Amino acid sequence: MVDSAKPDLQLEPTARAENPPPDYSRLRTVITLVAIIAVIVVFWEGMKSFSRANDYELMIGGMVIDLSNFNNTQLPHLGDIFGAFFEPAQRNGPPLYQTLLSAALFTLGEAMLGFFIGAVLGFLLAVIFTHSRLLQNGLLPYVVASQMVPILAIAPMVVVWMRQIELSALAVPIIAAYLTFFPVTIYALRGFTSVPPTELELMQSYAANHLQIFFKLRLPNALPQIFTALKISATASVVGAIIGELPSGIQDGLGGAILNFNQYYTQGPPRLWATIVAAATVGILFFGVVALTERLVVRWQVKESN
Amino acid sequence: MTAIISIKNLTKRFRASDGHEVHALENINLDIEQGEFISLIGPSGCGKSTLLRIMADLIQPTSGTLSVNGKTAAQARKDRDYGFVFQNATLYDWRTVAKNVQLPLEIMRFSKQEREQRAREMLHLVELGDFENKYPWQLSGGMQQRVSIARALSFKPGILFMDEPFGALDEMTRERMNNELLKIWNNLGVTCIFVTHSIPEAVYLSTRVVVLSPRPGRLAEIININLPRPRGPETRDLDDFFHLMSRVRGALRGLGATDGKHIESY
Ligand SMILES: Nc1ncnc2c1ncn2[C@@H]1O[C@H](COP(=O)(O)OP(=O)(O)OP(=O)(O)O)[C@@H](O)[C@H]1O
Numbered sequence: 001m002v003d004s005a006k007p008d009l010q011l012e013p014t015a016r017a018e019n020p021p022p023d024y025s026r027l028r029t030v031i032t033l034v035a036i037i038a039v040i041v042v043f044w045e046g047m048k049s050f051s052r053a054n055d056y057e058l059m060i061g062g063m064v065i066d067l068s069n070f071n072n073t074q075l076p077h078l079g080d081i082f083g084a085f086f087e088p089a090q091r092n093g094p095p096l097y098q099t100l101l102s103a104a105l106f107t108l109g110e111a112m113l114g115f116f117i118g119a120v121l122g123f124l125l126a127v128i129f130t131h132s133r134l135l136q137n138g139l140l141p142y143v144v145a146s147q148m149v150p151i152l153a154i155a156p157m158v159v160v161w162m163r164q165i166e167l168s169a170l171a172v173p174i175i176a177a178y179l180t181f182f183p184v185t186i187y188a189l190r191g192f193t194s195v196p197p198t199e200l201e202l203m204q205s206y207a208a209n210h211l212q213i214f215f216k217l218r219l220p221n222a223l224p225q226i227f228t229a230l231k232i233s234a235t236a237s238v239v240g241a242i243i244g245e246l247p248s249g250i251q252d253g254l255g256g257a258i259l260n261f262n263q264y265y266t267q268g269p270p271r272l273w274a275t276i277v278a279a280a281t282v283g284i285l286f287f288g289v290v291a292l293t294e295r296l297v298v299r300w301q302v303k304e305s306n
Numbered sequence: 307m308t309a310i311i312s313i314k315n316l317t318k319r320f321r322a323s324d325g326h327e328v329h330a331l332e333n334i335n336l337d338i339e340q341g342e343f344i345s346l347i348g349p350s351g352c353g354k355s356t357l358l359r360i361m362a363d364l365i366q367p368t369s370g371t372l373s374v375n376g377k378t379a380a381q382a383r384k385d386r387d388y389g390f391v392f393q394n395a396t397l398y399d400w401r402t403v404a405k406n407v408q409l410p411l412e413i414m415r416f417s418k419q420e421r422e423q424r425a426r427e428m429l430h431l432v433e434l435g436d437f438e439n440k441y442p443w444q445l446s447g448g449m450q451q452r453v454s455i456a457r458a459l460s461f462k463p464g465i466l467f468m469d470e471p472f473g474a475l476d477e478m479t480r481e482r483m484n485n486e487l488l489k490i491w492n493n494l495g496v497t498c499i500f501v502t503h504s505i506p507e508a509v510y511l512s513t514r515v516v517v518l519s520p521r522p523g524r525l526a527e528i529i530n531i532n533l534p535r536p537r538g539p540e541t542r543d544l545d546d547f548f549h550l551m552s553r554v555r556g557a558l559r560g561l562g563a564t565d566g567k568h569i570e571s572y
Pocket residue numbers: 320321322328329330348349350351352353354355356357
């Protein structure tokens with residue numbers, strides 16, 4: 001058995017290292033991405049030129065579509081949105097991309113702090129719930145209920161509270177954390193408690209204590225699920241930070257920029273669209289960083305990909 | 307010789323959540339001596355795993371007494387007197403082979419140097435010395451099971467409980483694993499309690515084969531296996547080997563069942 005199994009197990013990794021086969025899967029991903037963007041561009045601009053060429057109301061299945069909706073105010077040209085990045089938002093000001101970059105970094109900072117607070121809080125709640133059925137039954141309903149309250153209703157209250165205790169700077173991160181902790185609690189709890197019974201019995205057969213069982217079994221068992229939660233939380237924290245900026249009157253972030261460009265929308269629609277692109281980019285980047293960390297930490301998961 | 311495991315009037319009933327009772331084991335009496343190789347055999351659901359888990363203090367008996375190494379089963383577990391090999395290998399996905407073998411040593415706070423040395427030694431024993439840095443999913447089922455045996459032996463327990471460790475293997479691999487296990491048993495002098503569904507396996511390995519009858523699980527018959535040692539491929543061709551196999555088979559069919567009476571093989 002040893003002889004028959006050894007060769008293919010040992011040859012595979014070295015063969016890969018010396019002569020890596022061309023990685024078509026990555027190429028395919030890139031091509032797919034480009035294709036999707038191309039389709040969106042064609043569709044977007046196609047709608048616009050179609051509406052310009054046919055200045056009437058379109059009947060589709062009894063529904064009336066007013067083609068004038070696709071005018072340059074409601075739906076700017078993609079080229080104009082792209083171009084807006086390089087034009088100053090205010091007269092004699094820096095080009096928009098500079099404004100947006102500093103706003104994005106500001107919001108990302110808030111989001112990351114909120115993400116961190118939320119992740120730690122969510123994790124601790126999951127640890128407590130794992131070890132106390134009583135607290136789990138008593139508190140979990142409130143944790144779930146907390147997410148039923150719209151963040152838009154919570155945000156102004158948090159701002160007021162934080163102002164009162166003179167910690168205004170923490171208001172936005174806390175609002176972001178409010179969106180962040182929940183997935184972490186739910187997924188981590190699931191990961192901590194979904195340990196196969198025999199894996200737990202194995203620990204018992206060694207007379208392992210609770211701490212050892214947690215760190216050597218429950219935590220590693222939960223890591224894939226925790227990272228799933230962290231990826232959800234990363235994007236949610238960006239949304240939370242942007243929404244948190246609105247009632248706090250913070251001007252330095254993307255939330256402030258959205259408010260501002262929304263107010264003066266008719267004077268330059270592409271600027272708001274460009275800000276939305278910037279916000280989406282921040283979310284994607286944050287997601288990417290967490291996904292990359294997951295790859296470094298959860299190494300053993302490669303089995304799924306082969 | 308004194309009994310290393312002594313079971314007296316042991317009964318186990320499970321109460322399911324719907325209030326329905328499952329009578330898993332009824333009045334089991336069994337003494338196992340130092341250095342024995344005991345196989346538990348019986349139809350599915352007759353309580354073999356339950357008996358093994360009770361001996362390992364993973365579940366509690368309903369009534370009866372039990373001593374392991376002259377202490378309670380709970381104390382023996384706390385003193386790490388036994389290793390347990392589960393039916394599925396139960397390796398941790400996130401640990402390499404060597405790290406899996408080191409798991410009990412980490413829990414028992416062995417030094418890093420000792421952990422590494424023992425893991426190497428045990429993997430060598432099960433002929434997996436070259437696979438230290440592989441992950442469990444890179445190994446075949448039989449190799450995984452050998453890692454699990456190496457792990458159970460790593461802290462040198464005096465007793466080894468094994469719940470159908472080779473159940474999922476093909477006949478050829480199983481026979482090779484049987485030989486490896488006999489070698490280990492011989493070299494380390496551990497007492498083995500081994501659950502199996504395979505009659506040839508039970509006869510080939512054991513000093514005694516314990517046949518359990520189902521619903522409730524009772525000790526139907528204990529068959530002494532007086533085959534010469536060391537055992538090897540030629541053992542399987544002996545007339546006595548076939549004779550003993552048919553005795554076990556007969557006991558399983560309920561032919562020779564005399565309810566707990568100890569029956570010598572000759
Ligand atoms: N935790 C439990 N709760 C309720 N009933 C159980 C429990 N564990 C086992 N049983 C019942 O006890 C009986 C014996 O189970 P056990 O797992 O010991 O059988 P076994 O001989 O090991 O069977 P197999 O050969 O299929 O592994 C079965 O009827 C089973 O349904």
